[in-house]
Amino acid sequence: MRIPLKLISGLAQISLLVVLAVIIWQLLHSPTNIPPDVYPYLNTISPSLVKQCVQENQKSPHIAYEDLLAIHSTIPKNEAQMLIDQLQDNITMSDLNWGMLPADTIKAIGRHREILREYSYYHPNKYTFPVAGTTWYEDSYGADREGGARRHEGTDLFGKEGTSIISSCGGKIEQLGWNRLGGERVGVRGDDGNYYYYAHLQYISPKLVKGERIEAGEFIGGMGHTGDALTTPDHLHFGIELPNGEWTNPYPFLAVWHMWEREEKS
Numbered sequence: 001m002r003i004p005l006k007l008i009s010g011l012a013q014i015s016l017l018v019v020l021a022v023i024i025w026q027l028l029h030s031p032t033n034i035p036p037d038v039y040p041y042l043n044t045i046s047p048s049l050v051k052q053c054v055q056e057n058q059k060s061p062h063i064a065y066e067d068l069l070a071i072h073s074t075i076p077k078n079e080a081q082m083l084i085d086q087l088q089d090n091i092t093m094s095d096l097n098w099g100m101l102p103a104d105t106i107k108a109i110g111r112h113r114e115i116l117r118e119y120s121y122y123h124p125n126k127y128t129f130p131v132a133g134t135t136w137y138e139d140s141y142g143a144d145r146e147g148g149a150r151r152h153e154g155t156d157l158f159g160k161e162g163t164s165i166i167s168s169c170g171g172k173i174e175q176l177g178w179n180r181l182g183g184e185r186v187g188v189r190g191d192d193g194n195y196y197y198y199a200h201l202q203y204i205s206p207k208l209v210k211g212e213r214i215e216a217g218e219f220i221g222g223m224g225h226t227g228d229a230l231t232t233p234d235h236l237h238f239g240i241e242l243p244n245g246e247w248t249n250p251y252p253f254l255a256v257w258h259m260w261e262r263e264e265k266s
């Protein structure tokens with residue numbers, strides 16, 4: 001039997017369309033790729049360094065804050081000063097005289113500048129500290145939970161029951177209500193693509209609606225001990241899940257956002 005040529009070409013066309021559709025679907029649904037150097041670098045940045053760069057930026061507004069932070073977070077103060085003196089004389093980053101700095105250090109400053117521009121956690125006052133009231137917390141990310149069955153994927157911020165919890169950033173309310181571990185919890189898909197998780201709330205603000213927008217600083221609910229925190233002191237469990245599905249340590253970011261909040265008050 002001879003198969004007509006038209007049928008073969010028709011089948012080939014259909015197969016090609018199917019393959020293309022599969023490739024496009026995979027591209028749309030593949031987890032976002034986050035370069036492995038991004039979060040390890042961001043986690044090295046301290047509130048005091050951020051504060052220093054904000055102050056330098058206020059004195060010399062023509063030097064980008066991210067450039068100052070990239071320089072200070074990569075090289076010691078005396079070496080940094082040589083570069084910052086040039087920036088103050090209106091020399092641009094691309095025209096700097098790097099002096100004796102090794103090529104890989106210069107490359108690292110450039111890379112850190114790129115990261116700080118793309119990931120704006122440390123950009124002054126862009127994010128809000130989520131507890132509006134007295135709180136204490138430490139870096140407990142990765143600590144054992146349930147006898148080693150799982151790891152702690154966030155920061156616990158302790159305080160008085162009912163202390164106001166507010167949104168750290170603008171975004172869309174993705175989850176709202178009860179779940180077994182989190183108790184009364186709210187999940188916000190931030191404008192930056194991350195998922196911000198607020199758990200163990202005493203109650204959730206009745207004004208919040210799933211699927212609707214929320215702005216940085218907007219009221220989420222009261223601090224509590226619901227879900228698996230039933231027998232523990234009142235605290236907010238705060239988590240950040242990256243667009244690739246991995247949780248990251250929110251502690252370094254919280255420490256900086258908290259500093260901004262305290263600066264505002266003083």
Ligand SMILES: [Zn+2]
Binds near residue numbers: 152154156236237238
């Ligand atoms: Zn927790």
